[in-house]
Amino acid sequence: MSRRLRAFKRWMNSQNIEYAKNIEIIDKGINNGISIKANADLKQGDIVAKIPKNACLTIKTTACSEMIQDAGLAGSLGLAVALMYEKSIGECSLWAGYLQLLPERECGVPLVWTLDEVDQFLTGTELHKAVKDDKSLVYEDWKENILPLIASGPLELDPMAFGAEQYFAAKSLVSSRSFEIDDYHGFGMVPLADLFNHKTGAENVHFTSVSSPLSNTDNDSDAEDNEYINNHHYESTEHLSTCKNGSPAALGGKNISESNDIELSSNSEEDSDHLEMIIVKDVKAGDEVFNTYGSMGNAALLHRYGFTELDNPFDIINIELNMVLEWSSSLFSSRYSRARLSMWRRIGYCGCVSQNSEYFEISSDGEPQYELLILLYIIFLTDEVYDKLNQTVPSTGNLDKDVGILLLHKNTKRIPLEIPDMAKNYLLTDNVCGALVSLADIRESFYRLNSLRDDIQSLSSCCVRDRKLYHSMVLRVKERKILNNLRAYASSRSHKYKKRAVLRKNRR
Ligand SMILES: C[S@@+](CC[C@H](N)C(=O)[O-])C[C@H]1O[C@@H](n2cnc3c(N)ncnc32)[C@H](O)[C@@H]1O
Numbered sequence: 393m394s395r396r397l398r399a400f401k402r403w404m405n406s407q408n409i410e411y412a413k414n415i416e417i418i419d420k421g422i423n424n425g426i427s428i429k430a431n432a433d434l435k436q437g438d439i440v441a442k443i444p445k446n447a448c449l450t451i452k453t454t455a456c457s458e459m460i461q462d463a464g465l466a467g468s469l470g471l472a473v474a475l476m477y478e479k480s481i482g483e484c485s486l487w488a489g490y491l492q493l494l495p496e497r498e499c500g501v502p503l504v505w506t507l508d509e510v511d512q513f514l515t516g517t518e519l520h521k522a523v524k525d526d527k528s529l530v531y532e533d534w535k536e537n538i539l540p541l542i543a544s545g546p547l548e549l550d551p552m553a554f555g556a557e558q559y560f561a562a563k564s565l566v567s568s569r570s571f572e573i574d575d576y577h578g579f580g581m582v583p584l585a586d587l588f589n590h591k592t593g594a595e596n597v598h599f600t601s602v603s604s605p606l607s608n609t610d611n612d613s614d615a616e617d618n619e620y621i622n623n624h625h626y627e628s629t630e631h632l633s634t635c636k637n638g639s640p641a642a643l644g645g646k647n648i649s650e651s652n653d654i655e656l657s658s659n660s661e662e663d664s665d666h667l668e669m670i671i672v673k674d675v676k677a678g679d680e681v682f683n684t685y686g687s688m689g690n691a692a693l694l695h696r697y698g699f700t701e702l703d704n705p706f707d708i709i710n711i712e713l714n715m716v717l718e719w720s721s722s723l724f725s726s727r728y729s730r731a732r733l734s735m736w737r738r739i740g741y742c743g744c745v746s747q748n749s750e751y752f753e754i755s756s757d758g759e760p761q762y763e764l765l766i767l768l769y770i771i772f773l774t775d776e777v778y779d780k781l782n783q784t785v786p787s788t789g790n791l792d793k794d795v796g797i798l799l800l801h802k803n804t805k806r807i808p809l810e811i812p813d814m815a816k817n818y819l820l821t822d823n824v825c826g827a828l829v830s831l832a833d834i835r836e837s838f839y840r841l842n843s844l845r846d847d848i849q850s851l852s853s854c855c856v857r858d859r860k861l862y863h864s865m866v867l868r869v870k871e872r873k874i875l876n877n878l879r880a881y882a883s884s885r886s887h888k889y890k891k892r893a894v895l896r897k898n899r900r
Pocket residue numbers: 424425426427498500568569586587588589590591696697698699700
């Protein structure tokens with residue numbers, strides 16, 4: 393057993409953190425990290441760890457809690473300050489035995505890459521602009537909130553431990569390892585629980601928390617209920633994109649409040665101050681025990697946790713509304729495009745919205761967001777139908793649902809927009825399918841020179857241990873495959889394509 397692991401186990405003992413004998417903490421060193429393995433078969437319902445809430449590092453439990461509160465810091469910023477402070481006081485920290493097990497920073501998280509690395513590895517991907525924006529926002533946060541604490545705060549903070557670099561490092565740890573604990577503590581670092589790795593849709597454990605100490609005081613029996621919570625962290629909700637159809641954006645995961653994974657189980661009163669890890673799917677002796685950090689695509693996984701998965705079914709790619717408008721303006725005029733866009737909005741549609749940008753999602757199998765199909769269809773409406781629609785649809789105010797479906801097909805048939813599966817038969821005209829292929833080509837050009845084949849070859853020859861390169865290549869290749877799937881989706885639905893396929897078949 394490594395020295396750092398022995399020290400961590402001694403520390404866990406001192407904090408009354410309990411874990412089952414049939415799980416083992418495996419330390420593969422700095423590069424490969426730590427994971428949890430089953431020593432014996434684990435059965436659904438087994439509790440494999442109990443962690444007192446006061447052993448968690450939060451803005452309430454840290455020794456600098458008062459300073460954080462007085463400075464009005466909260467969220468991931470407050471937790472990062474708590475983490476930096478506890479690290480800065482070394483062995484005097486109550487969490488010294490825990491902190492010595494953590495890496496300096498989560499190197500895979502692009503927030504801590506250099507700007508050159510961000511350009512080198514992420515150009516063209518969903519993350520390129522997001523990470524650049526993050527870097528400047530996080531730096532601004534530091535300048536505005538932490539620098540004043542070093543200069544004139546009450547605790548004589550060591551400037552070497554609270555520099556911008558240390559803040560970025562702390563943010564990468566908070567982003568990749570913090571959990572929501574309860575209403576009182578908010579998010580925090582949860583020793584032991586944060587040693588489980590993630591597997592999408594195939595987790596073995598869930599993390600459970602008893603209701604907050606605040607609600608415990610009102611003697612309500614709800615306070616004894618356990619609530620399943622996920623390894624969601626501040627970034628996941630701060631940057632969470634809101635999408636009309638509720639699906640996660642490329643960078644968003646499942647919002648905690650939207651989670652339908654709530655599991656309730658009762659717990660005795662004396663247990664109410666701790667967290668539990670409970671087995672939800674049997675594990676065979678010798679296998680790794682996985683947690684889930686939520687259902688999210690590779691862009692979100694890399695953004696927050698610093699890794700990707702080759703077979704991630706939640707992968708998506710986004711097509712920005714601005715890109716659609718540019719493409720439309722290159723075919724028609726920009727005035728024409730703006731008028732068609734305005735009609736689309738009047739009928740009651742919008743894209744997903746995140747941080748000042750509006751976009752459409754393309755799912756892993758290449759299926760475009762419904763709202764994009766409607767917009768493209770409106771762009772290609774003949775002037776005659778458009779004018780008719782223009783007279784029918786009110787320019788402002790709430791739309792009557794009946795008016796919303798008054799989109800006319802060629803033979804003046806109404807398109808039943810409220811039944812997407814049926815409407816798609818009308819919306820996917822040759823023009824719309826051709827537009828989807830063009831949009832895929834334009835989005836593809838963001839990756840610059842290399843072809844997808846080049847990228848696949850680079851990925852196959854690159855080593856998982858070269859983390860930045862490997863995971864950014866997985867992100868790139870998976871995104872480009874989705875664009876291929878979008879082209880295939882469009883081609884297979886285009887009548888021209890279908891006709892050509894029939895002709896080819898007849899010729900054979
Ligand atoms: C909560 S920690 C899990 C424990 C971690 N392995 C350690 O060494 O402490 C999250 C970090 O573990 C790593 N990780 C978790 N699941 C992973 C996976 N499926 N593939 C690659 N890395 C993973 C990533 O570095 C991530 O930021």
